[in-house]
Amino acid sequence: MNVSYTYRASAxxxxxxxxxxxxxxxxFSLCGMVWNDFSYNExxxxxxxxILILIGEPLIIRFGGSIIKExxxxxxxxxxxxxxxxxxxxxxxxxxxxxxxxxxxxxxxSIGSWIGGVEYIKIEIELK
Numbered sequence: 112m113n114v115s116y117t118y119r120a121s122a123x124x125x126x127x128x129x130x131x132x133x134x135x136x137x138x139f140s141l142c143g144m145v146w147n148d149f150s151y152n153e154x155x156x157x158x159x160x161x162i163l164i165l166i167g168e169p170l171i172i173r174f175g176g177s178i179i180k181e182x183x184x185x186x187x188x189x190x191x192x193x194x195x196x197x198x199x200x201x202x203x204x205x206x207x208x209x210x211x212x213x214x215x216x217x218x219x220x221s222i223g224s225w226i227g228g229v230e231y232i233k234i235e236i237e238l239k
Contacts, residue, residue: 123182
């Protein structure tokens with residue numbers, strides 16, 4: 112018995128880019144609302160806009176970047192008669208005996224996307 116499975120969630124890369132674009136549009140529209148609503152004091156208006164951009168932009172890029180990074184990872188799972196091996200980006204992560212596997216959960220995860228829904232497989236393996 113020799114089973115090997117390779118998986119890469121490459122559909123998450125356009126999702127991350129779409130999230131960055133949509134949240135940036137929201138952030139700059141929020142800055143536009145602040146610009147229009149705080150017309151009585153120029154200094155307060157600029158301070159609020161700068162604070163929004165300095166706090167919001169790194170959060171947006173970090174969130175979208177983490178989704179893009181997850182889409183670049185490649186996972187490989189191998190079952191042989193004796194060993195179970197798991198690789199992440201061609202690096203061995205787990206090398207255990209098959210007897211130590213307690214449960215394997217395979218589920219299909221659906222994520223809403225800016226260009227349509229995306230589904231990918233999520234595999235969870237619990238060891239004793």
